[in-house]
Amino acid sequence: MAETEKYDRADREILAAMGKPGRLYLLVLAFTVTLVASGFLCWYHQYRVGLGVAGYTHPVNWAVYITNFVFWVGIAHSGTLISAVLYLFRARFRTSFNRPAEAMTVFALMVAGLFPLIHLGRPWVFYYLFPYPNQRQLWVNFRSPLIWDVFAVGTYFTVSVVFFYVGLIPDLAIVRRCKEGIRKTIYSVLSLGWEGTRRQWRHYNMLYLFLAAFATPLVASVHSVVSWDFAMSILPGWHTTIFAPYFVAGAIFSGTAMVITLVVPMRKILVLDRYITDDHFESIAKILLFTSLIVSYAYVVETGLAWYGGNVFEIELFRYRAWGHYKALFWTMITCNSLVPLTLFARRLRRNIAYLFCVSLLVNVGMWVERFVIIVSSLARDFDPYVWDTQMYRPTFVEVGITLGSFGMFFTLYLIFLKTLPVLSITEIKEHL
Amino acid sequence: MAKPMIFHEKEEFLKTLRRLVREGVAKERIRVITPFSVAEVEEILPRMPSHVQVFALAGAASGTVGGFAFTILSTLSWPLIVGGKPIVSIPPFIIIAFALTILFGALSTFLGFLLLSRLPSIRRIRSVEEYGNAFVITVEPEEAK
Amino acid sequence: MKGFPGQGSGLVGMCVLAGVLVALTQFGPIAKDGASLLLALLFWATVIEGCVAAVAAGTLIKARWVASVKRELLSVYPLLLFVSILFLFLVPFVDSYPWAGRRGLWFDKKFFVGRNFALLLLAYLSARRFSLASERGEEGEKVLAALYLFVFVASQSLMAFDWVMSLMYPWISTLLGGYFFIESLFGGFALSGILYVFLYGRQQRVGEPEGRSDMKDLAILLFGFSLLWAGLFYSQFLVIWYGNIPEEVSFLVTRLSSSPLRELTVSIVFFYFFIPFLVLLPGRSKTNPYVVFAVSLSVLLGILVERFVFVAPVVTPSPLALGIDFLVLLVLFVFFVAKRGGGRRVLGKVQGRS
Numbered sequence: 001m002a003e004t005e006k007y008d009r010a011d012r013e014i015l016a017a018m019g020k021p022g023r024l025y026l027l028v029l030a031f032t033v034t035l036v037a038s039g040f041l042c043w044y045h046q047y048r049v050g051l052g053v054a055g056y057t058h059p060v061n062w063a064v065y066i067t068n069f070v071f072w073v074g075i076a077h078s079g080t081l082i083s084a085v086l087y088l089f090r091a092r093f094r095t096s097f098n099r100p101a102e103a104m105t106v107f108a109l110m111v112a113g114l115f116p117l118i119h120l121g122r123p124w125v126f127y128y129l130f131p132y133p134n135q136r137q138l139w140v141n142f143r144s145p146l147i148w149d150v151f152a153v154g155t156y157f158t159v160s161v162v163f164f165y166v167g168l169i170p171d172l173a174i175v176r177r178c179k180e181g182i183r184k185t186i187y188s189v190l191s192l193g194w195e196g197t198r199r200q201w202r203h204y205n206m207l208y209l210f211l212a213a214f215a216t217p218l219v220a221s222v223h224s225v226v227s228w229d230f231a232m233s234i235l236p237g238w239h240t241t242i243f244a245p246y247f248v249a250g251a252i253f254s255g256t257a258m259v260i261t262l263v264v265p266m267r268k269i270l271v272l273d274r275y276i277t278d279d280h281f282e283s284i285a286k287i288l289l290f291t292s293l294i295v296s297y298a299y300v301v302e303t304g305l306a307w308y309g310g311n312v313f314e315i316e317l318f319r320y321r322a323w324g325h326y327k328a329l330f331w332t333m334i335t336c337n338s339l340v341p342l343t344l345f346a347r348r349l350r351r352n353i354a355y356l357f358c359v360s361l362l363v364n365v366g367m368w369v370e371r372f373v374i375i376v377s378s379l380a381r382d383f384d385p386y387v388w389d390t391q392m393y394r395p396t397f398v399e400v401g402i403t404l405g406s407f408g409m410f411f412t413l414y415l416i417f418l419k420t421l422p423v424l425s426i427t428e429i430k431e432h433l
Numbered sequence: 434m435a436k437p438m439i440f441h442e443k444e445e446f447l448k449t450l451r452r453l454v455r456e457g458v459a460k461e462r463i464r465v466i467t468p469f470s471v472a473e474v475e476e477i478l479p480r481m482p483s484h485v486q487v488f489a490l491a492g493a494a495s496g497t498v499g500g501f502a503f504t505i506l507s508t509l510s511w512p513l514i515v516g517g518k519p520i521v522s523i524p525p526f527i528i529i530a531f532a533l534t535i536l537f538g539a540l541s542t543f544l545g546f547l548l549l550s551r552l553p554s555i556r557r558i559r560s561v562e563e564y565g566n567a568f569v570i571t572v573e574p575e576e577a578k
Numbered sequence: 579m580k581g582f583p584g585q586g587s588g589l590v591g592m593c594v595l596a597g598v599l600v601a602l603t604q605f606g607p608i609a610k611d612g613a614s615l616l617l618a619l620l621f622w623a624t625v626i627e628g629c630v631a632a633v634a635a636g637t638l639i640k641a642r643w644v645a646s647v648k649r650e651l652l653s654v655y656p657l658l659l660f661v662s663i664l665f666l667f668l669v670p671f672v673d674s675y676p677w678a679g680r681r682g683l684w685f686d687k688k689f690f691v692g693r694n695f696a697l698l699l700l701a702y703l704s705a706r707r708f709s710l711a712s713e714r715g716e717e718g719e720k721v722l723a724a725l726y727l728f729v730f731v732a733s734q735s736l737m738a739f740d741w742v743m744s745l746m747y748p749w750i751s752t753l754l755g756g757y758f759f760i761e762s763l764f765g766g767f768a769l770s771g772i773l774y775v776f777l778y779g780r781q782q783r784v785g786e787p788e789g790r791s792d793m794k795d796l797a798i799l800l801f802g803f804s805l806l807w808a809g810l811f812y813s814q815f816l817v818i819w820y821g822n823i824p825e826e827v828s829f830l831v832t833r834l835s836s837s838p839l840r841e842l843t844v845s846i847v848f849f850y851f852f853i854p855f856l857v858l859l860p861g862r863s864k865t866n867p868y869v870v871f872a873v874s875l876s877v878l879l880g881i882l883v884e885r886f887v888f889v890a891p892v893v894t895p896s897p898l899a900l901g902i903d904f905l906v907l908l909v910l911f912v913f914f915v916a917k918r919g920g921g922r923r924v925l926g927k928v929q930g931r932s
Contacts, residue, residue: 004441142508159539162539196466224809232821428469525820
């Protein structure tokens with residue numbers, strides 16, 4: 001067929017996803033919106049009554065909310081890896097994933113950004129976190145890792161939104177062509193009047209290259225900064241130098257699993273097999289396997305060195321992690337993060353999409369549990385044996401509700417994205433057709 | 434306005450473009466519209482590298498300098514004597530400066546792109562000539578001197 | 579330059595001679611203890627393993643990074659056997675480690691020597707297997723590359739934890755293992771840069787027809803790795819600095835409190851990060867062979883100085899012994915690389931494309 005017919009077909013097939021929502025879509029959307037609503041209700045309850053409704057018990061004063069924060073920021077990293085880092089490596093297979101991955105990044109960051117506020121207990125004083133001249137004569141403490149978070153995650157969110165939007169501009173021009181009326185106006189405004197002239201493409205390519213170059217160090221640095229929330233303390237199990245690369249690898253690991261979780265059903269339901277092939281999934285599976293190995297390495301090194309160093313508190317903490325109150329969670333974590341992904345060494349399993357989907361679900365669970373285990377176990381077994389075993393920390397319905405609400409919010413945003421924006425990067429796919 | 438030549442095959446389009454250049458048509462008069470970025474166009478009609486990179490460098494540099502200046506000067510003006518670290522402690526300030534380098538670099542690059550591409554273009558937002566997935570060459574008529 | 583002892587027996591003879599020389603230095607009056615040999619091994623084991631790892635990593639990802647100098651890089655794998663045997667010369671030195679005599683399997687001297695020797699030997703064997711497969715272009719090349727990389731990670735991690743970190747027992751840094759194998763990879767790429775310049779000089783070999791030149795790819799890799807290294811260095815430094823707990827901070831304090839160690843420690847950051855980063859930032863320098871050569875040299879110098887700074891506050895290497903050990907390995911390295919290329923393609927004379 002003539003070349004332009006191929007491109008027209010790509011436009012049609014990919015933009016078909018933006019058609020009228022079917023019954024399945026509305027059902028799933030209703031479910032996720034319900035989750036969001038219940039999450040907000042729980043938050044409102046906490047807002048009225050106080051942080052006591054979360055299960056905090058001395059010395060565990062950081063728990064599910066921080067777990068969720070770290071989890072969602074981690075999810076975001078994989079999107080940037082696929083868009084920016086793989087672009088710099090000139091990896092072809094990225095073009096079928098990068099739009100959903102970038103969307104995932106932006107939405108995950110939006111969800112993650114709520115959690116410091118929820119965790120604050122008094123969210124109405126959130127503005128204390130921002131550095132601006134004020135009549136209280138107080139500046140933020142730049143030496144605190146919590147402020148580094150503000151800068152790092154804030155930068156990451158801004159740059160991700162810009163990167164997402166920039167990637168969308170040529171595609172929005174395509175959508176503008178296919179719509180009428182008020183929708184046409186909206187997409188015309190959003191696409192800034194993009195035409196595709198030589199000058200525009202020249203500047204665009206350079207812009208994209210630079211944004212990718214800027215976003216790449218963010219992948220490593222933002223989750224390093226988040227890990228330093230913990231590593232800057234002196235708690236056993238938290239104060240360890242490997243945290244930065246370990247958390248970054250873990251972030252890419254959980255984010256890649258989330259990409260698989262999102263894209264497998266999307267490909268099936270929207271019939272995008274021509275553009276997202278099994279080869280693409282195999283490449284993503286390799287990234288999953290590789291990051292799983294790094295995470296396992298970190299587990300081994302941390303535990304091994306705790307024993308080697310002879311510090312009684314470190315040794316007790318690692319014993320507690322494996323055999324203490326949270327041992328069920330610990331072994332879930334080991335199984336889901338270290339053992340199950342090992343099966344991906346087999347090529348047949350890497351190309352089995354249903355199996356990949358199951359593995360990705362397990363990894364999502366395993367990584368959430370890993371954050372929980374790291375945070376809560378180190379707090380529960382610190383240097384003061386008097387408070388060990390006084391009362392085991394258990395999440396309450398408020399925390400569970402808010403966690404479910406966060407998942408609901410993420411999927412709601414994603415579902416809305418599916419209907420309003422081109423779900424794959426049409427322009428980049430056309431380049432390689 | 435000259436009549437645009439519309440192509441539905443990339444190779445035809447590139448052949449015509451090469452022919453025009455060979456015939457000595459001034460490069461500034463050739464306007465090209467493509468549905469996606471075609472690397473060969475840059476080879477046939479070469480120009481100086483895009484000045485977007487100037488914006489990038491300027492933004493990043495201002496971020497680094499600004500990050501350090503902001504943190505150092507504000508901690509000197511309103512010192513918070515907590516934590517046992519020096520008031521002006523460079524290791525943590527590196528993180529802040531790094532974040533601001535990336536932030537200002539990215540934002541200024543984007544701004545540079547908008548300025549250099551003359552976007553958003555109000556005229557085009559209101560009505561734009563849609564060529565779909567075709568490749569278009571327009572040769573502007575020569576200016577009467 | 580013809581007439582190299584190109585064939586196997588000549589090289590084996592050289593290795594034996596070199597081994598005897600090192601043994602004489604080590605057990606004779608020149609070296610007071612094993613510190614010089616330790617330092618020389620720390621540098622060369624890292625760099626040699628890194629050379630093979632650079633090729634293995636490229637093979638796994640199907641990247642062309644070091645394709646032009648692949649054969650030269652892989653040709654040095656026999657030196658890993660030599661290094662393993664040299665490691666055995668350090669056995670008497672193990673007694674002067676601070677943990678010597680502690681109870682526990684991990685601190686058993688025989689287990690210590692055994693595990694490190696075994697890993698070095700394993701690195702040699704897997705490097706050999708991979709190298710031969712790579713030369714013949716065998717099917718199972720990628721599996722063997724992965725296998726070598728596993729052994730490489732284990733070997734480098736143990737080198738970090740056992741050889742270096744335990745010198746300062748009970749100081750711990752969980753990052754040190756990862757730090758060492760990234761530095762090793764970095765060293766491998768730096769050595770590729772040097773080999774590339776020696777072999778191809780100003781000639782730019784190009785990958786695909788519209789692809790970047792191989793030298794530019796190498797330059798970008800060096801640039802990226804300098805950033806990666808800086809991130810890891812900073813992670814370790816920040817955690818230790820911020821926690822400020824005496825048992826950890828002693829590591830930094832002994833190395834930053836007085837000249838000349840202080841200047842040497844600061845220079846490490848320049849050799850590994852500032853010089854490669856700032857010099858390779860502009861696009862033009864990425865295709866300039868002299869620049870890439872200088873940057874590669876800077877990185878290798880950084881490795882050497884850093885290993886020295888790790889070891890120096892605890893045991894002092896004797897300069898003469900260090901020089902002899904280092905030069906012996908350098909000469910062997912050059913001979914192994916030269917042999918790979920054959921007589922004709924040595925030190926700048928390129929006989930057309932190959």
